[in-house]
Amino acid sequence: MGNNPQEAIKKLKALMDQVDQAMKKSFQNVHQGFITETIDRFLKAREYDVAKAHKMLVDCLKWRVENEIDNVLRKPILPADVYRAVRDSQLVGLSGYSKEGLPVFAIGVGLSALDKATVNDYVQSHIQINEYRDRVILPSASKKYGRPITTCVKILDMTGLKLSALGHTKLLTILSTIDDLNYPERTTAYYIVNAPYVFSSCWKVIKPLLHERTRKKVQVLPGCGKDELLKIMDYTSLPHFCKRESSLSSRSSARQGGNNCYSLDHFFHQQLYNYIKQQSLINEPVEPIRKGSFQVNLQVPASKSKGAARTIETELRKYGNRLSDTLIELEIM
Template sequence: MGIVPQEAIRQVQSLMDQVEEPLKRTFQNVHQGYLVETLVRFLKAREWNVAKTHKMLVDCLNWRVHNEIDNILAKPIIPAELYRAVRDSQLVGVSGYTKEGLPVFAIGVGLSTYDKASVNYYVQSHIQINEYRDCVILPSASKKYGRPITTCVKVLDMTGLKISALSQIKLMTLISTIDDLNYPEKTNTYYIVNVPYIFSACWKVVKPLLQERTRKKVQVLPGCGRDELLKIMDHASLPHFCRKEGSGSSRHAENSQENCYSLDHPFHQQLYNYIKQQSLIREPIEPIKQGSVHVDLPEPAPEGTEIAKTIESELHKFGNGNGLPPSLDALKIADN
């Protein structure tokens, strides 16, 4: 490590104390009062190198200011029909909490199509969920459990993976790069469930390309993962696709309020209403506009590009069979 953690934290904190407005203001939105935990996340992402961590933080804050990220939760995707189309094709939601109070994010990797809107809308939606998690969900969980809760767990459902997933690699690489640079180390563990038969072969090729700290976070569970996940969360918090073996498509549940991907699920209703309320507060200052929020899209890191190319190569080997999704690149996979 080269430098003891406490000393590294002290040095980075000293450097961050010197930043001026508006970086200082957006940094407060990043750490939400949990300064040390935030510095540790960024230090982990840069292997505890103080200079690299400081640069990463300053770059992140400049990105936030330039792209008005602090206001993104006041910019709804409208009309509502378009937002519903985004939700139906970008399958993500919160199903509940672990017994330790960590939010459980469910991600429908295999059945997400990302074909109902432009790239900018999907990036906007992803960042809004990140910001809602960091500004609303995690602070609320911290207050409820009486201790800092600054990370989540993610359950990745691989149901429905096909060779067509190749078309999503570019978008998923963009999203994972945004997460790597600006929301590092936000995921405690990735649980991968409902894996297709070729997953193991592809995983052997991709796994060595992932950073060690990411590899340690990934757990591939048998079947729908129900039995293993029940060790860390109650049944009510299980994603709908983990509740019954062989339940088929994980896009839909019998009850839309149990399907955490659905716009009708309490999580998405709360998120949608929160964004709408924030937009009404800002409306006198800035009228609500239709159209997506344009965020500067970063160049993927070399290791991310290598992972994407490896996934593409492996998928082609399997012809038209089911394959490993580009979202495994998002395990570089989004240390978010």
């Protein structure tokens, strides 16, 4: 355990003043003017150990510079039909805001196929949503509510969960690692809804094994979770799958366009799509952006790290490896 929080923040701020100009420029995209809150997130992820948090943040900035993450919102996924395929199979969207002003992201864990595009396409989409959240959504919410808003709420829908599917574990681990090392402590609470019985049974065993900080964030709600979620958000901010007493209609509702926050026709994805399109026209590169041109170096977490994803995967292997690709989602985005 390191220094007290305020002292640790002060020390890490001083260390960040010493990084090179390329990393300082990238750091501006990370903190968006909320330097103290950003420093605190990285410190919290490393138990306020200044040396470890400093290494984590510097490694993050190196990764951003080396992989041109600051330009990722200028790189649309092409061609358009590939982007639509990504959106149809990587189910995530912004459904609204909590009563405290936190963005509410919905993730269709059970119905996400993740088999309609390449790994690079899904990684690019994931990073773009992270960056759009951090550079556009959160700063806009902070301005609207007149205070720093640097975290979000996530609702994980287990509708359609395939208990025997393990084919996506590698991709989900990649996304989880990217988030764990570069976007720490962005989620205040995870709400799991429409969970099948076997998930609930396994969760009772896994929950005590998680780090206390992570464990406190996760709640498995009964049914679609509507009654509990209405305590923290208005009805209009509920994802479509929480507005129905039965989750059986969730798949058909995925075709309802604007009412479904996963859909490319939803306002969030329309805004994101148009934003990236407009950004791509600014200082347009000499050579056109080619499909498959976006790749990132995959990072390897510290060998001693025992995050939620790793703990969950290990324990679920004892249950016959039946749910690991789903539960790893708890550390994603």
